[in-house]
Structures are given as C-alpha cells and as structure tokens.
Amino acid sequence: MTEPPLRSSPVALFEAHRVRFMEGAGPRLSAEEQLAMNRVWDEAVQANSSLFDGPAVTCTGLGWEEQTGSLVLSWARSTYRYRALRRVPGAPPVSSVFVCVLQVTDDGGLLVGRMSSSTAAPGRWQLPGGSMEPPHHGQPLDVAALRHHAARELLEETGVDTAPPDLTLWLITRGEHGNIGFVFLAPSRPAELLHQRFAALVSSETALGHDPELDRIALIHSETEVAELAGPLVDYLCPVVRRYVETARSPTDS
Numbered sequence: 568m569t570e571p572p573l574r575s576s577p578v579a580l581f582e583a584h585r586v587r588f589m590e591g592a593g594p595r596l597s598a599e600e601q602l603a604m605n606r607v608w609d610e611a612v613q614a615n616s617s618l619f620d621g622p623a624v625t626c627t628g629l630g631w632e633e634q635t636g637s638l639v640l641s642w643a644r645s646t647y648r649y650r651a652l653r654r655v656p657g658a659p660p661v662s663s664v665f666v667c668v669l670q671v672t673d674d675g676g677l678l679v680g681r682m683s684s685s686t687a688a689p690g691r692w693q694l695p696g697g698s699m700e701p702p703h704h705g706q707p708l709d710v711a712a713l714r715h716h717a718a719r720e721l722l723e724e725t726g727v728d729t730a731p732p733d734l735t736l737w738l739i740t741r742g743e744h745g746n747i748g749f750v751f752l753a754p755s756r757p758a759e760l761l762h763q764r765f766a767a768l769v770s771s772e773t774a775l776g777h778d779p780e781l782d783r784i785a786l787i788h789s790e791t792e793v794a795e796l797a798g799p800l801v802d803y804l805c806p807v808v809r810r811y812v813e814t815a816r817s818p819t820d821s
Contacts (some may be wrong), residue, residue: 577585577742577743577802578740578741578742578743578802578803578806578809579740579741579742580730580738580739580740580806580807581638581738581739581740581741582738582739583637583638583739584636584736585635585636585637585638586637586638586639586709586710586736586739587632587635587637587638587639587640588639588640588641588642588707588708588709589639589640589641589642590641590642590643590644590708591627591641591642591643592627592643593625593643593644593645593649593790594625594627594643594645594649594652594658594659595659596652596658596659598651599656600657600658600659603655604648604649604651604655604658605648605651606650607651607652607654607655608620608648608651611651612648614813617685617686617687618647618687618761619647620628620646620647620648621646621647621698621700622644622645622646622700622701623645623646623647623649623650623663623664623698623700623701623772624642624643624644624645624663624664624699624700624701624708625642625644625645625649625661625663625664626640626642626660626662626663626664626746626747627641627642627643627662628640628641629641629741629745629747630650632809635671635701640664640747642664642708644701645661647698648678649661650663651695653744654745656816660744661744662744662745662746662747663698663699663744663747664698664699664744664746664747664748664749665696665697665698665699665739665746665747665748665749666696666697666699666713666716666717666720666747666749666750666751667693667694667695667696667697667720667746667748667750667751667803668694668696668717668718668720668721668725668729668734668750668751668752668753669694669716669750669751669752669807669811670694670695670721670725670756670761671752671753671754671755671756672756672757672758672761672786673755673757673758674758674788675788675815676758676786676787676788677694677786677787677808678694678695678725678761678774678784678785679692679693679694679784679785679786679787679793679796679804680692680693680694680695680724680725680761680780680781680783680784680785681781681782681783681784681785681796681798682780682781682782683778683779683780683781683782684778684782685778686780688799688801689700690798690799691798691799691800691801692785692796692798692799692800692801692804693800693801693804694801694804694807695720695721695724695725695781696720696721696724696752696794697716697720697724699713699716699749700716703752709740710736710749711731713736713749713751714731714732714736714751715731715732717731717734717749717751718730718731718734719749719818721753723780724763724768724779724780724781725761725764725768725781725784726764726765726767727756727761727764727765729753729754733753733754734751734752734753735752736749736750736751736752736753737750737751737752737805738750738810740803740806742802742803743802750803750807753786758786761784761786765784769782773790787808788812789808789812790805790808790809790812793805793808794799804819
C-alpha cells in the first residue's frame with residue numbers, strides 16, 4: 568500500500584470511487600503526553616465553553632491499495648480531547664475525519680455557511696458538515712455511514728432534508744493536520760428554497776433558546792466570491808469550490 572501523492576496545494580484532493588476502512592488502535596501516549604493533552608484541553612474549554620469531549624474518528628493512516636484501486640483509511644476511536652495533542656510538542660500527530668456537503672442550487676451556486684459564535688470555530692465559513700463520530704461497536708465505518716452522517720449534518724445546519732442515498736461521494740480531501748474530508752454532492756435545489764429552509768431552522772432554534780450552528784449562509788458561484796466572504800475560511804473551501812466550478816463548466820465556456 569502506497570501513500571497518495573500530495574499536490575503543491577496545502578490541501579490535496581482525491582477522486583476515490585472505492586474506499587476501504589480499517590479500524591485499529593489510537594495513538595499511544597506517555598504519561599507526560601497524557602497530562603499535557605489534558606492540560607491543553609482544559610485551557611481550551613475555559614477559553615471556549617462550547618467545546619465538548621465527544622466521540623470522534625481519528626485517521627491513523629491513508630494509502631492506496633494498488634491491487635484493488637482502493638483508497639484505504641486506517642482509523643481509531645477517540646474523542647475531541649485528543650486534538651489538543653496538536654499543541655503538545657513531540658506528541659503523536661492527530662488527524663480528524665469529517666464529512667461535508669456540496670449543496671448545489673439550480674443556477675449552479677453552492678451553499679456555504681458561517682459558524683456561529685457558540686461553536687468551536689466562530690465566524691469560519693465552510694460547507695455544511697462536521698466531524699465523523701465512530702459507529703457503535705459491531706457496526707462498520709463505511710461510506711454508507713459517512714453518507715448518513717452527512718445527511719444529518721446538512722439537515723441540522725441548514726434545514727434541508729435529503730435522503731442519504733441521494734448523496735453521492737464526490738471528492739476526498741486531505742488538509743491541515745492531515746485531516747480527511749469526505750465531500751458529498753447533494754441534488755440541486757432552488758436558491759429560494761434553501762433560504763426559506765435555513766430561515767425556518769434559525770427561527771425554530773431561536774424559539775427553543777438554542778443557537779444555530781450556522782448564523783449565516785451564502786450562495787457562491789466562484790472561487791472569487793469565496794475570497795470575498797468576510798471572515799476566516801476552512802482550508803478545503805477554495806480548492807473544493809475551484810474543482811467544482813472546473814467540473815461543472817461546459818466545453819463552450821472553456
């Protein structure tokens with residue numbers, strides 16, 4: 568099994584139609600690393616009370632299996648706390664696994680959202696999605712599980728209800744800290760409908776006394792429009808939008 572080649576961009580994009588998942592052990596920590604991780608995590612929680620130590624999937628390896636043409640993802644069960652190791656010198660690297668959705672509009676736009684002030688990344692623009700949670704013991708982590716999680720994130724963050732089978736695995740990304748993202752493509756929807764669903768979601772969450780995960784959405788049509796968004800951007804956003812625009816462009820436009 569060989570490592571996928573990295574491109575010049577800090578975010579690598581892979582078109583993998585076959586993915587195999589291998590569960591293994593998580594990072595082995597010394598007593599000193601464990602203490603340092605807990606200290607950094609506690610400090611982070613004090614600075615941002617929205618952080619929680621929930622279950623998460625950690626990527627422990629990524630490679631190509633040439634015999635089958637599959638991308639092989641090695642993973643382990645962990646919690647968000649382990650991401651604090653990124654700030655512990657000499658500690659094992661920790662890479663996350665997440666899903667996100669390209670929600671397309673009928674006129675070729677893409678829905679992006681800004682994380683609200685109550686989230687772990689306030690003000691950051693990204694595609695609807697979130698970190699992958701490990702399956703229950705005895706159940707597999709596979710593309711179907713990721714697809715269901717992506718559909719749930721899309722509904723929770725935008726109010727758009729899409730059946731998991733209607734989401735197509737479109738791209739895989741590898742970015743900062745080696746984080747692995749599974750990008751799913753959703754069926755196109757009218758722009759007006761997307762705004763209506765999001766407004767209804769925000770109204771419902773606010774009435775219940777909850778802060779929505781996204782405080783704003785935008786429909787963008789180019790990488791230039793992404794750069795014009797006010798606030799930080801998740802690292803994969805520009806490369807993914809660029810790839811989508813290039814793929815969607817008709818021959819007469821090139």
